Amino acid sequence: MYIRDLAVSHGGVHAVQNAGFSIWPGEIVALIGANGAGKSSLLNALIGLARQTAGEVKLAGRSLAGRSPRQRARLGIGYVPEGRRVFAGMTAEENLLVACRDGAAARAAQVLEMYDLFPRLGERRHALAWQLSGGEQQMLAIARALMSRPRLLLVDEPTLGLAPALAATVTAALRDIAAAGASVLMAEQNARAALAACDRALPMRLGRIDAALTKEALANDERLLQRIMGG
Numbered sequence: 461m462y463i464r465d466l467a468v469s470h471g472g473v474h475a476v477q478n479a480g481f482s483i484w485p486g487e488i489v490a491l492i493g494a495n496g497a498g499k500s501s502l503l504n505a506l507i508g509l510a511r512q513t514a515g516e517v518k519l520a521g522r523s524l525a526g527r528s529p530r531q532r533a534r535l536g537i538g539y540v541p542e543g544r545r546v547f548a549g550m551t552a553e554e555n556l557l558v559a560c561r562d563g564a565a566a567r568a569a570q571v572l573e574m575y576d577l578f579p580r581l582g583e584r585r586h587a588l589a590w591q592l593s594g595g596e597q598q599m600l601a602i603a604r605a606l607m608s609r610p611r612l613l614l615v616d617e618p619t620l621g622l623a624p625a626l627a628a629t630v631t632a633a634l635r636d637i638a639a640a641g642a643s644v645l646m647a648e649q650n651a652r653a654a655l656a657a658c659d660r661a662l663p664m665r666l667g668r669i670d671a672a673l674t675k676e677a678l679a680n681d682e683r684l685l686q687r688i689m690g691g
Contacts, residue, residue, distance in 0.1 A: 461506070461612050461643060466515035468498070468505045468667075475501035477667045479515070483612065488634060488644040490658035491669075492651045492678075494690035498667035499647035500542060503614045506645070507539045508532050519612060538610030542617045542647075544601040548590040552581055552600050555589055559607040567607075574603040577633055595626030602633065613637060615646040619653045631657040651689050655679050663688040 461483045468476035476498045483489050491499045504510035506517060508529040517524045519535055527535070547555050556574055560567045575582030578599040584592060589600060598618060605613060615634065619627035631653055638644050638659075648654035655661055661675040665688060678685050 461645075462516075462518040463506075464516045466502065466505060466517060467513045468501045468510050469513045470501070470510075474667050475510075476505065479669050481662060481669065481671065483643040483645055485611070485641050485643055486638050487660070488638045488646065488658045490654035490661045491645065491647040491664055492654050492661055493649070493664035493688060495649060497664040499664055500616055501667075502664075503539070503616050503645070503647055506532075507537055507614055533608060533610075536609075536611035538605035538608060538613045540601045540605045540613070540615040540618065542620065544594075544597045546589040546592075546597050546600050546604070549588060551586050551588055552592065552596075553585040555600055555604050556607055559604045561608070570607055570609075574606060577606075577636060578603055593626075595622050595629065598622065598626075598630055599633070602630070602637075606637065610642060612643045612645065615644065617648060618646055619648065619650045627653055649689070651678070651685055665690075 464480045466476055466479040467474065479502055491502065493499055501510055505512045508527060519537065522535065524532055553571060556571050557567055560570055580596060581599055581603060584596060589597065592600060602615065618630050618634065622630065634644050634646065634657055646654060655675055655678060658675065661678055662669045662671065663673050663678065678688065
């Protein structure tokens, strides 16, 4: 994905200003910053849930201008929103099946791939989504987004509210997803988890990305990291 001079406004407030970066296949890029930094607004603009007011976004050389969220999904963007938003009254397996447009045999094979990625989901496949723990619901939300085999996966706050062990399981799965060839763009308030998982970090403050700060600089300078995170 290629992003140039992206801007997003909400009611006259500049949520994202002049954002520009690229994401390559097999790469995890982390947007890190405090609540309100503009991370979710940027992700929502990429999937088409927020209107970009300026800039250019391309996926595999194709402009996303004017395309709906459904059209963007069909072009290869998967989206895991903050708060998981699984279908509470469906079983875990039904949540997965409903997200795939392929025939029955292909859908079944894809579900098995998700159980390989998240064995706990296989164990809980017949449980209703509301009966799953927070960590299990996050696994389900990621697996559901992967059912369409996206080339780019957008993940908003994947470790929010999770115990450290479950957060590590989720970030390890994101690394496996990238290793299989997809691009991953994650937005995180948990800076340490994001830095441990990503290949590149993009710190955001007040809607702007500071591209001059590297992952290594942030990981090795606690004061700098705390300043970025609003501490």
